[in-house]
Amino acid sequence: MIYLLWSIVNLTIAFYFLYLVVGFIRKGMRIFNPKFKVVSAFVMLIGIVQVISAVNSEEKTNQITITNNYNKKNNSKIEKVKLEDNLTFDINMFVKYSIEQNQWIPIESNSSITGFVSGYDWEFTAIETDNYKPNGKAEFTANGILKWQLFGITVYNESKTFNGMIQ
Structure with a gap:
């Protein structure tokens, strides 16, 4: 429930920023209510800075290479594991295996966050896994950081560790 409330706060601030921008274009400085002038100016300034800095940001892949020591000509298989299932978002992990004789050797993994993720960013940091037998x-064990962001600025980093079985 707290994840949903955080997302609603982020959306409210984003809509308030859009209201301020459109109002400033249409009405000029009269859009700023004297009671909330400082807060409104601060939201508008932070919003403009975030829009400008978003142009220069690079996309993270959240991909981790587990091993390079495998035969690239062998078949491979990808297994999906749902690490976290919340009301608003899910954190998924995919593990790619190289199939060699009777063993499945993990070669790489990636993770993503899906759903209503307003105000969150997921950084996949580490994975430890055993070889997988077909039957x-x-x-x-997977580790990552869930970044709680307010209007694009990280406010809190929540470290997450997941343990489980890939079936």
Whole structure:
């Protein structure tokens, strides 16, 4: 529930920024209510800075290479694991295996956050996993950082560790 409230706060601030921009274009300085002039100017300034800085940001892949020591000509298979299932968003992890004889060797993994993610950013930092047998399971430990952002600025970093089985 707290994730939903945080997303609503982010959306409210974003809509307030849009209201200020459109109002400033249409009415000029009269859009700023004297009671909230400082807050409105601060929101508008932070919003403009975030829009400008978003142009220069690079996209993170959240991909981790587990091993380079495998036969690239072998078949591969991708397994999906849902790390976290919330009301508003899910954190998913994919593990790619190289199929060699009777063993599935993990070669790379990536993770993503999906759903209503307003105000959050997911950074996948580490994974440990065993070799996977075709009829068995593999244990894993995955780590990441859920960044709580307010209008694009990271306010809090929540470290997350997930343990489980890949089936």
